[in-house]
């Protein structure tokens with residue numbers, strides 16, 4: 001019962017961790033269709049930050065769904081639950097002082113807003129990896145679009161499930177017109193003053 005649960009205050013505070021790390025925590029949220037480039041760009045940004053001595057961790061859709069969220073499907077309700085859990089996990093990472101990069105399709109506006117509310121006072125940067133469905137399908141990195149067209153995958157985002165693009169993302173990357181390196185420079189330039 002909730003009434004019988006009491007939050008434990010930690011002796012080492014967020015502020016202590018921030019001081020020890022030499023930078024603030026930050027959540028960089030990558031959203032976009034499967035194959036849009038979220039993982040590629042998030043990994044490249046993390047590598048750059050890591051090389052600068054910044055404490056980072058990257059949460060990625062496939063990895064989380066193979067582990068803690070292996071019980072979830074791609075139904076709307078399970079995607080909501082996927083987001084809720086990831087929001088909580090990200091919040092723990094931020095508590096630990098990390099610059100946390102999260103790469104999830106995260107197709108619903110409402111869920112992305114919820115994440116923003118979970119992390120409250122910590123800076124949240126929304127990066128929209130804007131790649132057309134045609135290009136994602138053309139890349140078909142994992143063969144999922146082919147399966148979706150053949151009816152073997154239901155609820156495939158962009159084909160048989162919705163993707164609600166952000167109206168006002170902090171950063172928008174058009175991968176059909178921008179290289180990975182150019183995207184990384186833009187993202188790094190945007191976040192560095194926030195750390």
Ligand SMILES: Nc1ncnc2c1ncn2[C@@H]1O[C@H](COP(=O)(O)OS(=O)(=O)O)[C@@H](OP(=O)(O)O)[C@H]1O
Pocket residue numbers: 033034035038039060061062065074078079082083103104105106107142144153154155156157
């Ligand atoms: N139906 C369907 N729709 C979208 N994606 C699918 C689907 N089935 C499997 N996959 C694979 O799962 C990865 C997306 O997981 P996420 O947790 O990011 O999705 S979501 O935020 O809950 O929508 C996604 O990873 P990325 O390609 O990296 O985006 C796919 O590899």
Ligand SMILES: Nc1ncnc2c1ncn2[C@@H]1O[C@H](COP(=O)(O)OP(=O)(O)O)[C@@H](O)[C@H]1O
Pocket residue numbers: 032033034035036037038039040041103139141174175176178179180183
């Ligand atoms: N400008 C670009 N930015 C990001 N990825 C690109 C770009 N151009 C081509 N790609 C390719 O698109 C694919 C994106 O796959 P991935 O990063 O796994 O996407 P997601 O994580 O969104 O599913 C990779 O094979 C990557 O090399």
